[in-house]
Amino acid sequence: MAYIRIPSSTRVIADVPNICSFLQPHGIHYDRWQVAGRTGRDASEEEILEAYAPEVEALKERGGYITADVVNVTPDVPNLQEMLNRFNQEHRHAEDEVRFILKGRGIFYIHPENGDPVFSIEVEEGDLINVPAGMKHWFDLCADRTIRAIRLFREKAGWTPLYTGDAIASGYQPLCFGPNYLVSKGIRIEQGASIAA
Numbered sequence: 001m002a003y004i005r006i007p008s009s010t011r012v013i014a015d016v017p018n019i020c021s022f023l024q025p026h027g028i029h030y031d032r033w034q035v036a037g038r039t040g041r042d043a044s045e046e047e048i049l050e051a052y053a054p055e056v057e058a059l060k061e062r063g064g065y066i067t068a069d070v071v072n073v074t075p076d077v078p079n080l081q082e083m084l085n086r087f088n089q090e091h092r093h094a095e096d097e098v099r100f101i102l103k104g105r106g107i108f109y110i111h112p113e114n115g116d117p118v119f120s121i122e123v124e125e126g127d128l129i130n131v132p133a134g135m136k137h138w139f140d141l142c143a144d145r146t147i148r149a150i151r152l153f154r155e156k157a158g159w160t161p162l163y164t165g166d167a168i169a170s171g172y173q174p175l176c177f178g179p180n181y182l183v184s185k186g187i188r189i190e191q192g193a194s195i196a197a
């Protein structure tokens, strides 16, 4: 389950309806795909894409995506930090950044153009997120430095980071928190449909 955190207000949103309604005005699509009973998250790329073909094909049709692949990042990937440094500074892409998380955790920071405060989305297994083309954002892995995800593309070249040159990312902690940390700090976690987003 994803968590949205708004650092300027210590607000945290942690349930699907409120996550969706918070993200919708920003053009960010969030969904949960069922992972229980599916092909193991360590299966081959071909097996993964076959297992999730119904969801992937529906998403391709809805978003105009052409191809899908599976990215696999582990702590022992050569030059991992160099790779992460490409994405942990503010950038945009010419096309949507669409990820379905199979394994591991990561954190997107979103910098809205409309003046709304920066917020983060921490994603994990079962989360689908679409950061739309042109949106200012940055990304980092969580402490386990592991992520396996299905990616969808219109054209892979469109995923090249276009840096804004703004050092804003350095002002935010590249940390994932998770529910236990948040509760230990007394941070209120919004859950349940009765809480307005």
Ligand SMILES: [Fe+2]
Pocket (backbone or CB within 6 Å): 087, 091, 092, 093, 097, 137, 138, 139, 161
């Ligand atoms: Fe990105």
